[in-house]
Amino acid sequence: MAEHFDVLIIGAGLSGIGAAWRLQEQLPGKTYAILEARDAIGGTWDLFRYPGVRSDSDMFTLSYPFRPWREPESIAPGDKIRRYIEETAAEGGILPHIRFGAKVATASWSSADARWTVGLADGSSLTCTFLYGCTGYYDYATGFQPDFPGISDFSGTLVHPQFWPEDLDYAGKKVVVIGSGATAVTLVPAMAGDAALVTMLQRSPSYITVLPSRDVVADALRRVLPAGAANRITRAKNIALTQGFYQLARRRPARVRKILRSFAVKALNDPAYVDEHFNPRYDPWDQRLCVIPSGDLYEAIKSGRAEVVTDHIDTFVPEGIRLRSGRVLEADIVVSATGLSLLPVGGVRVTVDGAPVEVGEHAAYRGIMLSDVPNLAYCIGYVNASWTLRADLSHRYVMRLLKHMDRHGYAVAVPENPGGQGRPLLDLSSGYVQRALDKFPRQGDRDPWLVRQNYIRDVVITPRADVTRDMTFTRRPAPAPMEEIAS
Template identity: 55%
Template sequence: MVTEHLDVLIIGAGLSGVGAAYHLMKHCPGKRYGILEGRAALGGTWDLFRYPGIRSDSDMYTLGYNFKPWSDPQAIADGPSIRRYIDETARENGIDQHIRYQHKVLKADWCSASARWTLQVQCAEEPTPRTFSCQQLLMCTGYYRYEAGYTPQFKGRELFKGTVIHPQLWPQECDYSGKEVLVIGSGATAVTLVPALTEQAKHVTMLQRSPSYVASLPREDRISNFLRRWLPEKLVYRLARGRNVAIQMVFYKLSKRFPNFVRKLLLGQAKRQLGADFDMRHFSPNYKPWDQRVCAVPDGDLFKVLREGKASVVTEHIDSFTEQGIRLASGQELKADIIVTATGLDLVMFGGIAVAVDGQPFDVAQSMGYRGIMLRDLPNMAVVFGYTNASWTLKADLSSEYFCRLINHMDAIGMRQCTPRNSGGEVADAPFLDLASGYIQRAAGKLPKQGDRAPWKLYQNYLLDLALLRFGKVEDGYLIFSSPKVSEEAEAQVLAPRALQPHRHPNGLL
């Protein structure tokens, strides 16, 4: 079987994958690359999720790329606007010409003898997978399973005569006008859905097992929108980005150092918007701020619909589904026409791709993150993973830039293989993500570990990562370089990449 070879393969054409392609083109212009996307369109999360009200849960001045200003007046942006931003970035830089749609990677196997990754790829409806190979692999697959979200096994679910929907698979034909809608959950998805659904639904109830911290943020950045009248767009973007990065970092540090103080601030803000008579136990978590992510609501839209009576919140455990809704542990029954299970994501590494090294399956749960980008004992691969305490793209941009530095360094010293190794003695391990959120805890056995010291520790600190990843030494004693010689037989099986043709979206857009 003929193998198509590229220098670098990027897996995933979402926010991270398109950004990685830009950095690769800028910093490694001589590298031949391609993007393999399993779906029929780019955008990743922002194309997959189509539920009412879908939006970012952080500001676009930090969720946007470091190389492309966000110029929309919305600071907290809706999903379609973000999808257009990603599409525009791809088209402006010719990245769309390198995307192979409906190319789902099934397996990725590293061969130490040839210093090369070999991928088995299912292409659309073709009966036999194609084979691709590359020297460097960038996993921009995100961290959750696209096929389905997480839904607990609810007792009596089959009894319910209405409609049950998970937001990740929201049916576009769903008509909830004049309906009683019950949303199970209290996280970012639930607090987004509830105010959006009230625009057409008769009433929306948010049923939560336990509360989350919810903070109101301005939908628009008035300072930036004002400065645009006088200053260049790039400068406005840089100013807003720097300011918001600082605010995020200070808020996170305050939360960790003075949790009781931050708790009072968050609950005080919520109470002012909900009104003096509102039962605050529905917004008073039993954990400290940033033990789980803090949910953001633009212009307090969730608080507004609760105050106006268009929505209500119930904090109680579920006993079972019934024919007409849900019975609570207290015996109360909540009636509904539609139940939305905003119960979280199903986390998975590598987008579900089976990864192996020299034919042996790679156990990611036994590995350890290196600088939050590579994995111990896994050669020539970067796994782009964003921050949990700040905007995803801040770390994604840094990760891609660093991997480009590494590629250029390998070329400069004539090495073809680079593997993070723990050669500096014992390193105590800890969970990769320091959050108590349910979806993180459920996936503990699927994620790598982090260490208790550099370069194995995941700092979740943008300024520190900026210094270490952009300016720190590449050769730190933990990266082991080698250069195995590729056999003539292996080279003969590789075909130079064909000229890439633009792939069209189902809607006809490039």
């Protein structure tokens, strides 16, 4: 007989460890396990090991609200974030509940048994009453790689950031980084210190904003207040600033465009260069803004160790990349920072009573559950703010739902499909999002099927949201009479 748990959590990254902490805190009697496909804690922060990898959100909002961020950096390197997640798991007594190397392949719901059977890639299985997917939305096995013309002719080394070789030596080499997103603007200044020249090759510019590596307000507060109090105040300040800036960008995009341009002009002191390479065609926050801590990308450009080229690739050639303009960018190493592939619920094949669940054909209930799928939740963060802000609200909502089910003797909770599906769940024009729209659930046209990108609103409403709205519950079967058992 398969081992049974009240709750199974998929993924031991930032979300999975946070979910386990909330489960132990609010429902200490529940049995649970975390199923982690890899051999280490950290999720995204264990997967990505390219030079300079770091947060693109401040750590006072990306960290857990129940465990203050104590490091000096506000924009932190990946190894410190990974260590923070590991220390949280150890401090919370979560480590014994993690099953490493446990890649979930299938999840099959049985209405007759009111439970999930979770099949692992090694052929073993477990069962649970409630399943919580905390896998993020990146495809860990596959990054997005365009089919560049002439790629087989290139005599140098081609690298994808998601699969960075530990032994890659770029000292004194000419490096071309293809892309203009968060990964590219991180890699360029990180590699520029050792490489002969790093060129960021982009088809079109992205919006970039500068944030300080350290938060002076947090530093001042830490000197006079306990860590928890200082963290809460800094967190509130940063939430207000980021949400205010997002709302301004959506309402006054031309004004925000001017603000961001002024930052770049001030840093580079070259308006023509800024207008050529840092002047996107889209409005701010149609795609996520790229953060450069303390202006490190601009500093690398000014020093001559890095450059930006805005052009299209004609073809790869043995010595590098020939552009449509005719220029050839010589390269020993080309880094294809061209984006990621997205995958809902970690690519788990889900069935309900034998019928396959196509996630993209379902509606998103509060951005946490799927219409017509029982006892299954998933965790998705904000696109305009730190992932953890929304993740922790989702954890707390799931705990409230489980408490409600226990209180009333319910075995099953199923969001009822409202019809009228509307906007995509991830409402960004970024290429990596657009390529995967059909894989993810869509929003409905009313609450609780709308997924707003507004933490200040959500933090007020979600903890008080009616867990019974548009939800069908089924009670646990009554125990069989003794005479039936005897017979």
